[in-house]
Amino acid sequence: MLRQKWWKIVCVILLLYTVVAGFLGSVPAEPILNETIRNLYFHVAMWMAMMITLTVSVIYSVKYLRTNKHVYDIYALEYAKTGILFGVLGLITGSVWARWTWGSFWSNDPKQLGATIALLIYLAYLVLRNSMTDLDKRARIGAVYNIFAFAMLFPTIWIVPRMVDSLHPGGMGNSFNIEMDPRLREVFYPGAIPGWTLLGVWITTLRIRLQLVAERRHP
Amino acid sequence: MLEVRQQYTFYGVLLYVASTIFVLHLAMWEPEGPVWKGLFWMMMLFICVNAVAKSFLQEGKERLLYFYTIAGARDFILSKLLFNALLMVVMSLLSVGLFLLMLGDPTTQVWLFVLLSMLGGFSLSLVFTFLAAIAARAQQSSALMAIMGFPLVIPQLLLLNKASTVAFENVLQGGFGSMILLIIGLDVLLVAMAIILFPFLWKD
Numbered sequence: 001m002l003r004q005k006w007w008k009i010v011c012v013i014l015l016l017y018t019v020v021a022g023f024l025g026s027v028p029a030e031p032i033l034n035e036t037i038r039n040l041y042f043h044v045a046m047w048m049a050m051m052i053t054l055t056v057s058v059i060y061s062v063k064y065l066r067t068n069k070h071v072y073d074i075y076a077l078e079y080a081k082t083g084i085l086f087g088v089l090g091l092i093t094g095s096v097w098a099r100w101t102w103g104s105f106w107s108n109d110p111k112q113l114g115a116t117i118a119l120l121i122y123l124a125y126l127v128l129r130n131s132m133t134d135l136d137k138r139a140r141i142g143a144v145y146n147i148f149a150f151a152m153l154f155p156t157i158w159i160v161p162r163m164v165d166s167l168h169p170g171g172m173g174n175s176f177n178i179e180m181d182p183r184l185r186e187v188f189y190p191g192a193i194p195g196w197t198l199l200g201v202w203i204t205t206l207r208i209r210l211q212l213v214a215e216r217r218h219p
Numbered sequence: 220m221l222e223v224r225q226q227y228t229f230y231g232v233l234l235y236v237a238s239t240i241f242v243l244h245l246a247m248w249e250p251e252g253p254v255w256k257g258l259f260w261m262m263m264l265f266i267c268v269n270a271v272a273k274s275f276l277q278e279g280k281e282r283l284l285y286f287y288t289i290a291g292a293r294d295f296i297l298s299k300l301l302f303n304a305l306l307m308v309v310m311s312l313l314s315v316g317l318f319l320l321m322l323g324d325p326t327t328q329v330w331l332f333v334l335l336s337m338l339g340g341f342s343l344s345l346v347f348t349f350l351a352a353i354a355a356r357a358q359q360s361s362a363l364m365a366i367m368g369f370p371l372v373i374p375q376l377l378l379l380n381k382a383s384t385v386a387f388e389n390v391l392q393g394g395f396g397s398m399i400l401l402i403i404g405l406d407v408l409l410v411a412m413a414i415i416l417f418p419f420l421w422k423d
Contacts, residue, residue, distance in 0.1 A: 065419050120370035127366050131357045141356050144416045145367070148349070151412055152371055155405060160374045 008202055014195035018045075021187045028181040033169070036100055040184060043093040045192035050086035053079050053200045054122075058150040061143035073139035074211050076146060080125060082204045086196070087119050111168040114161040121149045121156070229306075232270045236310065239265070240317045249323035252387045259318055260380050263339060264372065266310050268364065271303045271347040275355035292421040296352065296413050303344040311340030325387060332386035339379045342402055345409045346372055352413075352420055378402055 022041040057079035064072035094112070095105040106112065128145055132138040161168070243258060250258065286295055315336050319329070326332050347368060354363045382398045 114374075117370050117373050121367075124367045124370060128353070128357060128363060131363055137356060140419055141353060144419055145353055147416060148353075148412055151408060152374075155401070156374050159401060160378065 007198060011195060011198035011202060014191050015199060018187060018191040018195050021191065025187060026183060028183060033101065036097055037184070039093060039097045041187055041192040043090055043097060045188065045196045046086050046090040046093060048193050049196040049200050050083045050090060052197050053086060053204065054083035054150060054153065057083060058147055061146040064139060064143045070135070070139065071212070073143065074208055076143060077129065078204045078207045078211065080122065080146060081207070082200045084119065084122050084126075085203075086200060087115065087122070091115055091119070109168060110161040114156045118153050118156045121152055125149055228270075232266065232310065233313070235269055236262075236266055236314050237317060240314065240321055244321035247322065250325075252325040255318070255322060255325050256380060256383055256387065258322075259314070259336070260339070260376055260383075262314060262318075263311060263336070263343060264376065266314065267307060267340070267343040267347050268368065270306055270310060271344050271351060275299075275348075275351040287421070292418040293414055295421070296348075296417040299352075300345060300348050300410065300413060303348045304341050307340035307344035308337050311336045327388065328386045332383060335379065335383045335386060338399070338402060339375075339383075342375055342379075342406045342409075343372060345406055345413070346375065349409060349413045349417075352417060356420060375402065375405065 018041050022038050027035065027037050057076045060072045060076035060079065063069075064076060091112070094115070098107065098109075098112075099105050102109070125142065125145055129138055129142045132141065239262060243262075247254070247258070290298075312333070315333050347364075350364060350368050350371065354361075354367065357363055378398055378401060382395060382402070385395050
């Protein structure tokens with residue numbers, strides 16, 4: 001299915017829809033947030049895409065440990081890399097947003113710190129892999145660490161930042177506790193989340209193919 | 220376990236604890252509550268890196284092979300976890316004692332803090348035991364320990380630090396129970412991960 005073209009076309013259309021509707025569509029005017037609420041389509045959707053790609057990566061790591069097939073290891077690695085890319089993008093879009101609502105790009109908010117720690121944990125995964133030369137060993141230990149890192153993702157992103165006071169929407173002291181407006185819903189669920197996720201899958205499949213070709217050339 | 224026979228490591232760590240606290244005593248005299256607390260948890264972190272990281276990194280290839288022949292992977296990791304947890308609980312008791320002796324006592328509920336530090340030592344030892352097991356398989360393992368370890372313990376340390384504020388104030392803060400539960404939940408998760416994943420690291 002992934003070799004076919006239709007889903008790439010769907011991806012481009014969804015992203016076009018997201019960008020056009022995201023910048024031009026009407027949005028509810030919330031206090032504090034105002035027009036920056038449009039960042040929902042980019043920032044929040046990118047974190048969602050990150051969670052999805054990292055989940056796929058963990059599934060491939062588990063598959064690798066069960067079957068010992070080398071391809072699964074490449075899949076896990078490339079999905080994790082794409083996840084890290086989306087994480088970095090999410091952090092950047094988040095801090096651009098923070099510039100206009102909180103007043104500065106970086107204000108040591110618990111959410112920002114949690115996200116940075118999570119990214120550091122995943123960057124350690126890449127370092128760990130590079131520190132080993134033996135292919136089998138690298139794959140096995142990488143897979144073990146990947147599963148472990150994914151388990152640690154939940155406390156760092158989902159649980160701990162929620163237990164302390166944060167200015168981030170959804171937390172206390174901000175106006176976005178209410179239900180999502182239907183106008184936002186129309187773009188966010190059908191457009192932004194699948195759009196960015198499909199883009200991630202596209203990038204990853206390209207990288208996986210590149211990796212496989214490179215390995216065939218230098219076995 | 221063989222560790223009991225290698226007592227010089229134990230005394231080495233002990234000396235490390237004592238001399239660090241003595242240096243802190245000379246440098247800081249009697250610090251305020253928040254500083255005291257922060258210093259304490261940093262101390263615990265470095266004790267843990269020193270004491271627990273050794274458990275895998277110092278074993279030679281031959282000895283690991285010997286363990287491999289006499290015990291299953293699950294038993295092995297469980298006994299390692301248990302031993303390191305006990306070691307760290309003892310170490311945290313000792314360092315709380317020395318801290319109180321040398322840096323004064325800014326707490327209002329000492330026993331609560333003692334209990335919290337035991338819990339903290341226990342959870343830190345679990346993280347580092349598992350990380351040491353991973354890092355021991357790679358080259359340049361001590362540098363890797365630092366790279367992998369520090370981001371992983373930050374959430375735990377933050378939680379512990381926040382939870383232990385309670386011991387410094389008379390007013391009971393909300394959310395204390397849920398923080399403790401979260402730390403214990405994290406410990407359970409770590410033990411489960413170690414038991415499930417360690418067999419894959421072990422066969423070589």
